[in-house]
Amino acid sequence: MAKKGVLLVNLGTPDSPSTADVRKYLDEFLMDPRVIDVNAALRTFLVKAIIVPFRAPKSAKLYQAIWNNETGSPLKYYSILQQKALQQRLGDGYMVELAMRYQSPSIESALQNLKDALVSEIQVIALFPQYASASTGSVHEKVMGIVKDWQTVPNIMFTNSFHDNELMIDTFVDNAAKHQPETYDHILFSFHGLPQRQLKKCDHTQSYCLKVDGCCNTLNDTNKFCYSAQSHDTARLIAAKMQLPRDKYTVCFQSRLGNDPWVQPYTIEIIKQMAEQGKKRLLVFCPAFVSDCLETVYEVTTEYGDEFKALGGEHVQLVESLNDSPKWIEALEKMVTPQPPEGGAFD
Structure with missing residues (x-):
């Protein structure tokens, strides 16, 4: 056969x-x-x-x-x-x-x-x-x-x-548990960024994306193929499994290139806001990646970690990606x- x-x-x-x-x-x-x-x-x-x-x-x-x-x-x-x-x-x-x-x-x-x-x-x-x-x-x-x-x-x-794959969600939750998430001041779900114009192209009605307040807060027939809406959905599902209250986490986007507006908020700006609010320890998921890579291992751990410390923070901890987890x-x-x-x- x-x-x-x-x-x-x-x-x-x-x-x-x-x-x-x-x-x-x-x-x-x-x-x-x-x-x-x-x-x-x-x-x-x-x-x-x-x-x-x-x-x-x-x-x-x-x-x-x-x-x-x-x-x-x-x-x-x-x-x-x-x-x-x-x-x-x-x-x-x-x-x-x-x-x-x-x-x-x-x-x-x-x-x-x-x-x-x-x-x-x-x-x-x-x-x-x-x-x-x-x-x-x-x-x-x-x-x-x-x-x-x-x-x-x-x-x-x-x-x-x-x-929204349940086993994928479970794997991220399991990886986070290793770091005792309850000991962190705030949790970030940092996704890879995209230009806003690319999000708009996925709105075939040309009437929804970035025109409806909170358009990414729910997934529906209009935005079901939208990268940002799916990203928010992933974050919601992980947060629900972890029983995180909404004020405990923020969805943001990293790796911006060029001067055109990209999907927001930008991770680096959220890092700065957390420092200004007196947050000392941040736990960061990168659920757009199934394997650890430059954007996770270096951009989050080193670049954002150094920036956060320079602003008065103490520690940025990356939640490992799915990598070779048996559940994944x-x-x-x-x-x-x-x-x-x-x-x-x-x-």
Whole structure:
């Protein structure tokens, strides 16, 4: 019997922390029209002439700070562990491939491996809990752009998002428990940022996003594909599991690039506000990431931690990402092999 294929796709990472490899990675990443969604000529000028030449040497130093000489970048290391663990759980009836949207291993090579194995179908899971055009959408577009040239295209399924996956939520809660969250003054749910214009593009009615007060406070048919709304939903679910009162936590967004308005509030501004309010200890979740990476290990722990201390705070503690938690691997398994509902035909 033919195997079923599973393609896990994470964002990507440089092949090394050298400036040359970081430049190559940033160039591929930022030239994606879903990432910098402006006209091609302007995007090329911004990326090739301004952003990459100035950002690559700085980013290389940051990657060097988190790089392990044996295992490489945390994101790739944990992505490989996830792929291996999922393969083990699914068994011989499945073939699990790992790819990065940018750099290696490439989506092209992973799909070719699945094609060569004559898999009967392919399930694509972009490893981004909340849907965004610049992440999940880009992965889906890349996959479709490749398979459209195949003479025989197997059944292909795409996982749009898993922002409310219960096992994922439980894993974040378990990871937080290790740090005794009750001992912290405030908790931040810091998600990766996006330009506001990208949020507006997901509002196909053009009448809801950023025009309705508190539009992200509930998830509905209008904003169900909105990255910000899904992010708030993830935070609400984690907070509910932890029995956190609403005034105990804040949802915010990090990693802003450029001068255009991004989804707010910005994490760095919330850090400053917490210091001004006399808060001393902050616990920070980053639920947009399934693997620890530059944005979690360095941006939160080092950059925000140093900034908070400089403003009078004492400690910023990162809640580890899902990484290779068995419960998270179980979540992936159930995405691939959904369980029949209780009281169904299998009873």
